[in-house]
Amino acid sequence: MARTAVRRRLTWQVATVTDVVDETARTRTIELEVSDWPGHFAGQHLDVRLTAEDGYRAERSYSIASAPGEPVAITVERLDDGEVSPYLTEELRVEDALELRGPIGGYFVWDGADSRPLLLVAGGSGIVPLRAILRHRERSGSGVPVRLLYSSRTLDDVIYRAELAEPPTGVEVVQTLTREQPEGWTGYARRVDPALLGEVAWPSEQMPLAFVCGPTNFVETVASGLVALGYPPARVKTERFGATGGR
Amino acid sequence: MRNSVRVSFISRGFHGRRDDDVDPKRLPPGQYETHDFPVLSAGPTPHTPLEEWTFSIVSGDDRKTWTWDELRAMPSEDVTADIHCVTRWSKFDTSWQGVSVDTLLEEVESDSPYVLAFCDGGYTTNLPLEDVSDGKAWVAYAYDGEPLEAEHGGPARLLVPHLYFWKSAKWVRGLELRDENDPGFWETYGYHSYGDPWREQRYAGD
Amino acid sequence: MEALDGNAIAGLLQDVFGTEMTTAVSVCGHCGDRRPVAELVVYLRAPGTVARCRTCGWVLMVLVEARGLTCVDLNGLAELGSGRPPSVVQS
Numbered sequence: 001m002a003r004t005a006v007r008r009r010l011t012w013q014v015a016t017v018t019d020v021v022d023e024t025a026r027t028r029t030i031e032l033e034v035s036d037w038p039g040h041f042a043g044q045h046l047d048v049r050l051t052a053e054d055g056y057r058a059e060r061s062y063s064i065a066s067a068p069g070e071p072v073a074i075t076v077e078r079l080d081d082g083e084v085s086p087y088l089t090e091e092l093r094v095e096d097a098l099e100l101r102g103p104i105g106g107y108f109v110w111d112g113a114d115s116r117p118l119l120l121v122a123g124g125s126g127i128v129p130l131r132a133i134l135r136h137r138e139r140s141g142s143g144v145p146v147r148l149l150y151s152s153r154t155l156d157d158v159i160y161r162a163e164l165a166e167p168p169t170g171v172e173v174v175q176t177l178t179r180e181q182p183e184g185w186t187g188y189a190r191r192v193d194p195a196l197l198g199e200v201a202w203p204s205e206q207m208p209l210a211f212v213c214g215p216t217n218f219v220e221t222v223a224s225g226l227v228a229l230g231y232p233p234a235r236v237k238t239e240r241f242g243a244t245g246g247r
Numbered sequence: 248m249r250n251s252v253r254v255s256f257i258s259r260g261f262h263g264r265r266d267d268d269v270d271p272k273r274l275p276p277g278q279y280e281t282h283d284f285p286v287l288s289a290g291p292t293p294h295t296p297l298e299e300w301t302f303s304i305v306s307g308d309d310r311k312t313w314t315w316d317e318l319r320a321m322p323s324e325d326v327t328a329d330i331h332c333v334t335r336w337s338k339f340d341t342s343w344q345g346v347s348v349d350t351l352l353e354e355v356e357s358d359s360p361y362v363l364a365f366c367d368g369g370y371t372t373n374l375p376l377e378d379v380s381d382g383k384a385w386v387a388y389a390y391d392g393e394p395l396e397a398e399h400g401g402p403a404r405l406l407v408p409h410l411y412f413w414k415s416a417k418w419v420r421g422l423e424l425r426d427e428n429d430p431g432f433w434e435t436y437g438y439h440s441y442g443d444p445w446r447e448q449r450y451a452g453d
Numbered sequence: 454m455e456a457l458d459g460n461a462i463a464g465l466l467q468d469v470f471g472t473e474m475t476t477a478v479s480v481c482g483h484c485g486d487r488r489p490v491a492e493l494v495v496y497l498r499a500p501g502t503v504a505r506c507r508t509c510g511w512v513l514m515v516l517v518e519a520r521g522l523t524c525v526d527l528n529g530l531a532e533l534g535s536g537r538p539p540s541v542v543q544s
Contacts, residue, residue: 010467014256047464051256056263061464081283083264091260099256104464106473107491216455238492240458289496289503290510291456333500369512413500433500437517437524450519 042136046102067135123214204230275444293367303421328408345387359424372431483511
């Protein structure tokens with residue numbers, strides 16, 4: 001069923017939690033049943049709104065972790081001083097209702113139409129929308145070659161670890177652990193810098209398309225590094241999360 | 248009710264930031280108490296080197312300027328105050344050190360009834376002169392016993408605790424004395440010209 | 454507080470303009486910088502939301518939500534092109 005999402009006013013609707021999965025000690029994927037969902041593109045996000053009994057409200061945005069056609073899911077990182085993320089990662093249960101609106105966003109979107117090599121660069125929870133892109137590529141049978149560069153603090157902070165350990169054909173996953181590495185670690189062991197990017201990124205002559213997502217400082221370092229490697233700025237799409245991960 | 252929205256949907260188990268142990272006499276309407284010190288900004292944090300930093304009071308063609316060392320040499324005061332942000336958080340018993348604006352105003356002659364505070368980065372805010380006089384305002388350079396951090400407005404910010412905290416302009420570089428109450432940055436975009444938290448003057452027309 | 458980008462106000466802008474705006478091209482009224490709204494420098498959590506030019510820092514958009522209404526000031530922009538939202542979604 002195809003429906004258009006053009007010029008659609010965003011309206012809040014109540015979804016039901018169908019599953020919660022702890023990805024790491026601090027992140028949880030929440031799967032939702034959304035009765036009036038028009039479908040979404042990989043890379044889009046949705047807004048969540050919590051309302052307390054006295055009417056107090058808090059709203060946050062979360063990237064959609066699932067591909068078009070899969071049940072809507074978000075992956076939330078618990079921020080220690082957060083207001084919404086502790087509720088979503090610790091209190092919310094299966095069968096609870098959650099108010100949301102979406103899908104939102106038209107820029108940080110990969111629909112598979114571009115056949116050039118894809119470079120995905122994630123810092124921390126920036127992996128979430130990129131994972132949706134990977135799942136969409138797989139489900140749609142796209143043969144686009146992908147390199148994913150994923151920066152995390154430690155191995156225990158790697159979200160979707162099992163999934164990324166067995167990438168599908170055509171997807172190369174390169175990881176860097178910036179704070180602590182396990183014995184025998186063969187990936188990178190430092191923050192992403194221009195030299196690391198130079199070794200991992202597709203050569204600019206191949207006209208690749210890059211998606212960079214994570215904390216603001218991370219995105220700025222990577223985006224300027226890719227432009228320095230010859231990527232046209234219009235071929236580097238960026239999405240900045242707050243330093244602490246949320247928006 | 249915290250706000251006047253009638254809601255039909257409540258998130259089970261969500262309590263927001265409510266703190267039930269607050270002394271209601273200290274909390275203006277619509278506020279909640281925080282123990283954090285949230286950082287809010289409309290632009291990047293400026294970093295003016297202290298050797299270039301000055302504070303001025305401008306009245307027409309008259310200008311009195313202090314360098315950083317000159318400002319630090321002025322008599323200073325320790326101030327403890329409750330502060331109230333228009334985004335609804337209030338923080339009690341915050342402690343500051345700074346120079347009273349009265350002390351600085353003594354050096355300038357003026358009949359102008361209003362001031363416009365101006366800052367690094369272009370931020371401005373307007374106030375009546377009497378609201379930065381008579382012990383109601385300071386140029387503050389220390390918070391909680393330490394030099395004021397850049398993200399909180401350091402090296403110095405205006406401190407006017409009886410009004411909403413957007414009036415306590417961060418990165419302040421001076422006060423312009425004015426005959427008209429021309430709106431500053433947030434006032435131009437719809438915030439209240441005066442900003443009394445006890446009368447809940449958040450937006451123009453409140 | 455660190456700045457975000459226009460993606461962070463995609464929902465707010467869609468609310469206000471009735472359509473996807475992050476792919477719309479903004480032109481800075483001060484320096485002429487041209488880029489999608491998604492790439493503007495955005496400061497949230499202030500008394501209002503401020504979007505600035507990534508090249509020169511000029512204030513391009515200010516959005517203030519007051520009493521249930523969102524007031525938008527676009528005076529800093531020389532131009533704002535209409536967004537091109539994703540066309541068809543298949544599910």
